[in-house]
Structure formats: C-alpha cells, structure tokens
Amino acid sequence: MTDQRSSRQLTTTVLGADDLSTLLDRVGRHEVMDLMIRRLGDRFRQHDLDTVEVRARDGFRYEKPDLGLVEWMPTHETGGPVVVKMVGYHPTNPVQRGLPSVIATSSMWDTETGHLEAIADATLLTALRTGAASGVATALMAVDRPIDVGLVGLGAQAVTQLHAITRVRDVRRVIGFDSDAEVADTFRSRVAFLGVDVHVVPPDRAATIISDVDVLCTCTSVDIGAGPVISDGVTRPGLHVNAVGADFPGKVELPRSLVERATVIPDTREQCELEGECQQLDRAAVGPELFELIKAPDEGEGLRDRLTVFDSTGWAVEDDVALRLAVELARAHGIGNEVHLERLPTDPYDPYGPAVGVTPSR
Amino acid sequence: MTDQRSSRQLTTTVLGADDLSTLLDRVGRHEVMDLMIRRLGDRFRQHDLDTVEVRARDGFRYEKPDLGLVEWMPTHETGGPVVVKMVGYHPTNPVQRGLPSVIATSSMWDTETGHLEAIADATLLTALRTGAASGVATALMAVDRPIDVGLVGLGAQAVTQLHAITRVRDVRRVIGFDSDAEVADTFRSRVAFLGVDVHVVPPDRAATIISDVDVLCTCTSVDIGAGPVISDGVTRPGLHVNAVGADFPGKVELPRSLVERATVIPDTREQCELEGECQQLDRAAVGPELFELIKAPDEGEGLRDRLTVFDSTGWAVEDDVALRLAVELARAHGIGNEVHLERLPTDPYDPYGPAVGVTPSR
Numbered sequence: 001m002t003d004q005r006s007s008r009q010l011t012t013t014v015l016g017a018d019d020l021s022t023l024l025d026r027v028g029r030h031e032v033m034d035l036m037i038r039r040l041g042d043r044f045r046q047h048d049l050d051t052v053e054v055r056a057r058d059g060f061r062y063e064k065p066d067l068g069l070v071e072w073m074p075t076h077e078t079g080g081p082v083v084v085k086m087v088g089y090h091p092t093n094p095v096q097r098g099l100p101s102v103i104a105t106s107s108m109w110d111t112e113t114g115h116l117e118a119i120a121d122a123t124l125l126t127a128l129r130t131g132a133a134s135g136v137a138t139a140l141m142a143v144d145r146p147i148d149v150g151l152v153g154l155g156a157q158a159v160t161q162l163h164a165i166t167r168v169r170d171v172r173r174v175i176g177f178d179s180d181a182e183v184a185d186t187f188r189s190r191v192a193f194l195g196v197d198v199h200v201v202p203p204d205r206a207a208t209i210i211s212d213v214d215v216l217c218t219c220t221s222v223d224i225g226a227g228p229v230i231s232d233g234v235t236r237p238g239l240h241v242n243a244v245g246a247d248f249p250g251k252v253e254l255p256r257s258l259v260e261r262a263t264v265i266p267d268t269r270e271q272c273e274l275e276g277e278c279q280q281l282d283r284a285a286v287g288p289e290l291f292e293l294i295k296a297p298d299e300g301e302g303l304r305d306r307l308t309v310f311d312s313t314g315w316a317v318e319d320d321v322a323l324r325l326a327v328e329l330a331r332a333h334g335i336g337n338e339v340h341l342e343r344l345p346t347d348p349y350d351p352y353g354p355a356v357g358v359t360p361s362r
Numbered sequence: 363m364t365d366q367r368s369s370r371q372l373t374t375t376v377l378g379a380d381d382l383s384t385l386l387d388r389v390g391r392h393e394v395m396d397l398m399i400r401r402l403g404d405r406f407r408q409h410d411l412d413t414v415e416v417r418a419r420d421g422f423r424y425e426k427p428d429l430g431l432v433e434w435m436p437t438h439e440t441g442g443p444v445v446v447k448m449v450g451y452h453p454t455n456p457v458q459r460g461l462p463s464v465i466a467t468s469s470m471w472d473t474e475t476g477h478l479e480a481i482a483d484a485t486l487l488t489a490l491r492t493g494a495a496s497g498v499a500t501a502l503m504a505v506d507r508p509i510d511v512g513l514v515g516l517g518a519q520a521v522t523q524l525h526a527i528t529r530v531r532d533v534r535r536v537i538g539f540d541s542d543a544e545v546a547d548t549f550r551s552r553v554a555f556l557g558v559d560v561h562v563v564p565p566d567r568a569a570t571i572i573s574d575v576d577v578l579c580t581c582t583s584v585d586i587g588a589g590p591v592i593s594d595g596v597t598r599p600g601l602h603v604n605a606v607g608a609d610f611p612g613k614v615e616l617p618r619s620l621v622e623r624a625t626v627i628p629d630t631r632e633q634c635e636l637e638g639e640c641q642q643l644d645r646a647a648v649g650p651e652l653f654e655l656i657k658a659p660d661e662g663e664g665l666r667d668r669l670t671v672f673d674s675t676g677w678a679v680e681d682d683v684a685l686r687l688a689v690e691l692a693r694a695h696g697i698g699n700e701v702h703l704e705r706l707p708t709d710p711y712d713p714y715g716p717a718v719g720v721t722p723s724r
Binding site (some may be wrong): 084 | 452461
C-alpha cells in the first residue's frame with residue numbers, strides 16, 4: 001500500500017528481423033563481430049562467481065506434435081538486467097516446415113523495476129556470439145602467425161566461426177567439407193565477403209584434415225552416438241580446435257584420443273561435462289573454463305604451443321553480452337521499435353481502469 | 363542437413379497495453395470474466411498429470427539496485443503451446459517509481475516449430491485469472507443462495523475477486539476494509555460497475571468480519587510474519603474463504619485455528635505448502651487440489667455446507683488458460699499487432715544473408 005496513485009509509462013524495445021538486418025548493414029559485419037569478441041573477452045575477464053548467476057538450461061522436451069524442445073537459459077549479473085534466451089529446437093523443421101531447426105529470442109528485464117526492457121530475435125545473435133566465443137578462444141590459444149583453418153560442417157555456424165577467426169588471426173587458407181553436397185557447394189559464396197582462400201573438399205577428408213591445419217572448427221549437427229566426425233592423427237604443433245557442435249548428452253565431434261591428449265577448455269564446465277566434448281574426459285582432466293584462462297593470461301600464452309580444444313556448448317553469459325550489445329547498438333543507431341507492452345493501470349488499484357498512455361476506446 | 367533451402371515467414375502476436383484495454387472494452391468485462399471462469403473450470407476438469415507439466419516457479423532474487431525478483435512460471439500441455447509467465451516483483455516500485463509492484467508478461471511458443479507465437483501483458487490477465495480461480499472455487503464450495511461477501515484488502519485483487527464472485531452467486535451485500543484509508547475510500551468507485559451494495563468499514567472490523575459473511579476473500583499484501591489479517595470467531599454455516607494474498611514463505615492471512623478446522627483446497631499443493639495458507643497445516647491435513655475436486659463433483663457438492671478455504675497462490679496452468687483465451691479473443695476481434703520478430707535467413711545456412719520478409723536496406 002502506498003501513496004503513489006498513478007503510474008508512469010514504460011516501453012519495451014523490440015528488435016525484430018528487419019532491425020537486426022539493418023543493424024548488421026549499418027554497423028557492418030566486421031565491426032559487429034569485433035565488438036562482440038571484445039565485449040565477450042571483457043566480460044570473461046570481469047566474470048565473478050559471486051555476482052553472476054547462471055541458471056541451468058531447462059525446458060520442455062516432447063514428441064507431440066513432433067519431436068522438439070523449448071528451453072530457457074536465464075542469467076543475471078548483480079546490478080545488470082535479468083537476461084533469458086528462449087530456444088526452440090525442432091529438428092524436423094527444415095525438411096517438413098521450411099524453417100530453421102533452431103529459432104530463438106532473447107529478452108532482458110530491468111532489475112530496478114521488473115519491466116521488460118527489450119526482446120530481440122536471437123537467431124543471428126546466437127550465431128554471432130558462438131563465433132565470437134571461438135574468436136576469443138582462438139586469439140588466446142592458437143599459434144600467433146598466419147594460419148590454415150579447417151572447417152568440419154559448412155552450415156550456418158561455419159560462417160560466423162570463420163568470420164571470427166579471420167578477425168583474430170591472418171588466415172592463409174581454409175579447407176572445409178560437409179556431408180551435404182549442396183551445403184558444401186554453396187559455402188564459398190556465403191563467406192565470399194571474407195576474401196579468404198577457401199577450398200571445399202570431399203567429406204572423406206575427415207580422415208586426414210587434423211594433420212593439415214593450425215585451427216580446426218567442428219560445427220556439425222552429428223547425431224547422438226554417431227561421432228566423432230574426424231579421425232585422429234598427427235597434428236601440427238600448437239593445433240587449436242574449436243568444438244562447437246556437441247550440445248546434447250551422447251553427442252560428440254572429436255575422437256576421444258585427441259581430446260585425451262589435449263588441454264580442454266570448456267565454456268562452462270558443468271554443461272560441457274553433460275553435453276560437450278568433456279563427456280569423454282574424467283572430471284579431473286578438464287582444464288580451466290575459458291573465463292578462468294582469460295583471468296590468468298600467462299597460462300593462456302603457454303597454451304599457444306600446445307594442443308588445445310575449446311569445448312563450446314553455449315553459455316548464457318554469452319547471450320547476455322550479445323543482447324546487451326545489440327540493444328546498445330540499436331539505440332545508438334535509432335534502430336528498433338518502442339512498444340507499449342505492459343498494461344499499467346493509471347490507478348494501480350483498478351485493474352479494469354484506464355491504463356497509462358492508453359486512450360480509452362469508448 | 364536438409365534439402366529445404368528457404369524459410370517461410372513467421373509472425374508473433376503482440377498484445378500490448380492498448381490491445382488489452384480494447385479487448386476488455388470490446389468483449390466486455392463480464393463476458394471476459396465469464397469466459398475465464400468457464401475455461402478455467404473446463405481446464406481443471408480435463409487436467410491430466412500425465413500430459414501437463416508445470417515447472418516450479420524459479421527466478422533471480424536480488425537486493426541491488428533495490429530489493430526485487432524476476433521469476434518465470436513455465437507450463438506445457440502435450441500438444442499445446444509452451445507458456446511462460448515472467449513476473450517482476452519490486453515492492454518499492456509504487457512509492458519510489460510510480461509503478462505497480464508486480465509487472466508481468468506472458469508468452470507462448472508453438473511446439474510444432476518452436477516459434478514465439480504470442481507475447482502479451484500479463485498484469486491484467488493475472489488479476490483476471492486470480493479472480494476467475496476464486497470464481498471457480500466459490501461456485502463449487504460456497505452456499506448456493508444469495509450471499510454476503512467480505513473483502514479484506516481493497517486493492518487491485520479485490521476488484522476481480524468481487525467481480526468473479528458476482529458472476530457465480532447473487533451478492534446481497536459486501537463488507538470490506540483496508541489498512542490504507544485512501545484505498546478504502548476509493549474502492550466503491552472501482553467496483554461501481556458491479557452494481558452491488560458495498561459497505562466500506564474501518565479496519566478494526568478485522569476482529570469480527572468472519573462471523574458476518576458467507577464468502578470471504580483475503581487479498582492483502584501482508585508482510586512476512588505479520589499475519590493473520592483477521593481474527594477467528596463463530597462462522598456462518600458453510601462459510602467459504604478465498605485466501606489470495608499469501609505468496610511467499612512466512613506469509614499467511616488466516617488464523618491457524620480457522621485453517622485447522624476448515625477443509626483447505628490448494629490450487630497446487632506443493633506451492634501452497636511452501637507459501638500459502640497450507641504452511642499452517644500438516645501435509646496430511648491438506649485437502650484435494652481444486653482440479654481434483656472438480657473432477658469429483660459429488661465431493662465438491664458436499665463441501666457447500668462445510669467451512670472451506672481455497673488456498674490460491676497462483677498456478678501456471680491458470681496463466682496458460684488466460685493467455686490462450688486472450689490470444690483467441692484478440693484474433694477473433696482483430697486486436698493486436700503481428701510483429702516479424704524472429705529473423706529467419708532466406709538461406710538457413712547463411713546467418714548474414716537476407717532474411718525472410720526483410721527488404722535489404724542497401
């Protein structure tokens with residue numbers, strides 16, 4: 001009970017499909033990726049277990065009307081917004097419905113008022129932050145000279161993986177393959193904007209690719225139990241692998257022997273042990289988390305000459321960084337719509353009464 | 363990997379402040395409340411523990427920048443949408459920010475595609491569904507003749523509580539009080555649309571009100587540990603109480619002696635034992651849940667002559683019903699905006715490429 005008898009109006013920033021396309025065009029792909037890499041690095045460096053809460057990914061899985069799941073990834077940094085990414089994963093979408101298998105939105109709530117501050121498409125943001133996380137890891141752990149890059153899986157993730165890597169290293173040559181011939185054939189056009197030397201090769205290159213690159217990204221949609229997606233073999237000194245595809249118990253992309261002799265850096269240990277490459281390791285063999293490594297830069301430097309794996313399962317903190325950056329850029333460039341979503345009654349004790357900013361319709 | 367190379371466009375229905383006001387005006391308050399009561403009853407009657415999942419309310423609580431919480435209440439009925447209500451609770455909002463303490467939105471995801479089908483303000487919907495739930499309980503458990511109604515707490519909830527009760531019983535007379543004099547003074551004008559005989563009395567009526575009514579609603583924002591809000595006493599035969607205010611461990615509105623001799627029907631047992639009037643009872647003394655009672659109508663009839671308490675802490679299934687009804691009504695009346703929120707690339711393998719329905723800006 002209070003003496004305040006009228007509410008002020010609040011608006012929610014909506015960043016939809018058009019807005020994110022505009023943002024990408026107006027700010028520029030490279031600039032957005034560079035900013036995302038820098039912000040992620042800064043955030044990891046400041047990461048503090050006492051002030052950041054990340055709730056375990058949770059959701060509903062079902063088999064009707066078709067196999068799928070809707071899950072939420074909530075996080076909150078003290079003093080900052082509550083950020084929740086909602087992800088729908090419906091593997092039959094592409095073939096049966098002409099839709100991507102993953103459709104996502106991210107929302108943020110102001111923790112002073114509880115007001116929904118912004119909601120945005122998160123499909124592009126997820127691709128960007130996943131690329132940027134590999135960018136951060138690659139900058140830290142890959143050899144520091146012009147590199148050859150291997151790409152296993154040439155779908156959407158491969159585009160932002162390669163993009164991020166080109167922003168932190170000189171890329172001399174790219175070798176990539178995909179089990180889907182049409183995806184393979186069209187890859188070069190999708191990364192033409194990067195101006196790098198891309199060689200798309202047949203999928204049997206899985207047997208030897210490990211030996212011919214300095215940085216490898218695995219970003220496949222391999223089925224549960226069907227991995228690994230490459231063979232082990234002799235590697236160049238200091239090979240760094242970004243393993244991006246595993247995201248489910250039983251799903252792995254790398255040979256166990258490779259993982260066992262590498263220093264494996266999870267994005268977030270608990271999740272990687274459940275659904276990443278770390279499933280193949282004893283708990284004690286898992287290295288520090290990426291943020292821990294960034295906080296101890298000497299340790300990171302030492303890793304450039306060693307075989308390293310970044311086990312990237314996707315972390316809510318990355319989604320937080322991505323959404324906040326997108327909202328910041330959108331506001332700076334006048335992009336997005338302000339929507340009067342929450343209905344706040346003029347008299348807080350009269351739910352049916354007139355609402356703030358709403359003209360009565362009769 | 364798939365042969366489908368282009369996405370179809372999806373839109374999200376946004377029901378904002380204006381839309382809910384329009385809906386209320388166009389459909390009519392009574393019609394909306396009647397529909398909500400009927401839909402809730404139908405849904406409870408069909409409720410099936412095998413096909414409905416309700417995730418425990420979870421969220422972030424914090425003390426910076428001010429005391430507050432943002433929490434989520436997810437539910438899913440097999441074959442239906444995933445519905446998540448997000449609630450911000452910031453008790454200093456009214457005095458410090460001119461905002462209601464509770465601000466809420468509800469969203470629903472299509473489980474065929476994972477697409478965000480709708481997002482709506484949930485402030486009005488929550489008031490409506492909380493009223494309607496008491497309507498369902500009152501219809502089932504109150505004496506079936508013209509009744510006298512008592513209201514303890516005359517804030518926003520009291521309006522929809524009384525409204526719902528007038529839709530299921532003839533109300534002869536209303537006696538109500540509030541600890542806040544201004545809230546008390548203005549209550550009659552807020553319920554004038556109901557055309558019932560309302561007597562606002564001083565708060566010391568808390569000592570005796572229990573003896574003078576057939577249906578009592580407690581809907582206060584009593585502090586933790588400060589309850590009960592009324593005294594126990596002799597009650598009329600068949601008194602039914604809707605206890606709506608308790609929503610936090612340690613928060614109760616009713617005297618323990620009253621709760622102990624009543625048949626107490628929780629909306630959802632687990633939550634009521636944690637934060638409702640059921641906190642005052644041994645687990646074994648808690649009655650069936652409201653939906654169980656509705657499934658066994660004979661049992662409900664028997665309760666009309668007995669002292670009953672509906673322990674209403676708010677159930678995600680009620681929010682599901684409320685959102686689906688609002689979306690249905692909005693679509694039927696051409697209310698709301700269709701927003702192109704999710705950015706689906708025309709080529710699902712090209713995250714930077716053109717998006718479905720988006721005209722390239724350069």
